């Protein structure tokens with residue numbers, strides 16, 4: 001599903017933000033990505049959803065070396081990845097319906113099929129009433145859920161979420177987490193960056209620890225690749 | 241390729257400043273192009289008409305002073321002899337001696353009532369129809385000079401040639417104007433599109449991250465450009481049509497001898513009506529090409 005081989009990242013001529021990343025995520029696995037603010041969580045996710053190229057090393061997604069893709073192939077690959085951005089990135093002048101329908105429109109879904117799908121997704125995140133609202137009229141937590149609905153509407157096989165519980169209280173955070181667990185159960189690979197460690201404990205899924213730009217086991221030594229494969233059995237339920 | 245869906249565009253392009261000024265700029269350009277095109281078409285028409293009317297004809301002009309009886313040229317002996325000679329020339333298929341009345345009518349637009357007055361020294365005009373298959377005999381002009389001293393033989397070639405050159409240069413200039421205006425429009429659309437790409441960079445990045453291909457982004461810009469082009473084009477065309485109809489009216493009120501019929505034919509109007517659509521298509525293609533090229537340069 002995801003494979004990083006000796007990946008480094010730096011912005012411009014700055015220092016290495018990420019170093020020696022070497023890991024693999026099995027299809028259907030569920031991982032948290034934890035670490036202090038500024039550790040590079042968002043940066044790692046950016047590499048994961050093809051929002052950034054590594055300055056060194058190789059990243060493979062769905063079995064393909066992403067550096068070898070042309071622009072159109074990258075676009076098609078990105079359609080299999082649902083992203084929930086740290087700042088949501090909803091389009092301000094579009095209604096909730098238009099925002100959530102966007103990935104379907106982009107992938108050429110017939111206009112007639114959009115309404116039902118969007119309604120289903122909004123009901124799933126508990127915001128069926130907000131379909132015609134503009135994002136700015138919604139609370140942070142509601143926008144968060146709209147962003148989740150948009151990320152999953154085209155049934156991606158990989159979901160990447162950056163602090164999806166950053167703006168909500170613990171109760172809502174747990175509810176959101178259960179949405180991700182539900183997606184994971186249906187076979188989707190999930191990666192969630194968060195600094196809410198108590199949440200991680202309560203969900204009981206493995207975590208990648210990022211510190212100083214490298215991945216560590218909670219114990220302290222750099223994480224060997226194999227340690228991340230514990231969710232392997234789920235690989236049989238991956239979405240088509 | 242052109243989507244006219246009512247749903248809001250992902251990129252709020254219609255709120256950019258360009259959406260406000262571009263249609264007027266395009267309207268102005270289409271106006272210029274339409275007027276230039278109409279001039280070219282009219283010039284072509286005039287040239288064709290004159291060419292048709294005047295080739296195959298010769299006019300002989302006998303000065304008033306040379307006429308033996310200035311008031312009554314028909315009785316003048318050397319005019320009769322001249323006409324007799326002309327009728328014998330094989331290449332001449334017809335001879336038309338303009339009487340005083342018709343000559344006066346011809347100059348009336350310039351001279352008004354004065355033209356009818358007998359003492360006016362109006363030259364005697366003789367028009368010859370020529371056969372296309374035969375040429376005039378050697379010494380034709382010398383013979384005429386002998387029969388009517390001071391007579392001028394005018395085969396209109398110089399005049400027609402000059403007119404055709406003039407019509408052609410009008411057309412060249414008009415074509416140049418159309419090309420320049422077109423180039424200016426293309427450059428404007430390129431500039432506006434690049435600005436739009438810069439303004440909406442973040443949102444375009446988002447569309448890409450959601451899986452949009454470059455052509456999806458291009459479609460937004462090209463649809464926008466098409467609409468602005470069409471809107472501006474229609475405004476420009478409307479103004480141009482108003483101007484041309486006004487001009488046509490003006491020409492119709494003038495004495496016909498001075499200005500030939502300038503009115504455009506159906507095909508000419510059709511060509512002009514096609515301008516806004518053509519402009520919109522050029523805008524569309526320019527925007528599309530600009531977006532695709534700019535995005536392809538990104539890594």
Ligand SMILES: Nc1ncnc2c1ncn2[C@@H]1O[C@H](COP(=O)(O)OP(=O)(O)OP(=O)(O)O)[C@@H](O)[C@H]1O
Nearest residue numbers: 011014017035036037038039040041042043044195
């Ligand atoms: N676009 C960028 N250009 C330059 N430097 C950047 C850029 N994005 C992030 N950085 C730097 O990379 C480092 C890691 O940032 P990143 O956003 O990945 O951290 P994070 O773990 O997500 O932090 P947080 O928990 O606060 O979201 C920071 O030092 C930041 O300044």
Ligand SMILES: [Mg+2]
Nearest residue numbers: 041042086162
């Ligand atoms: Mg972050």
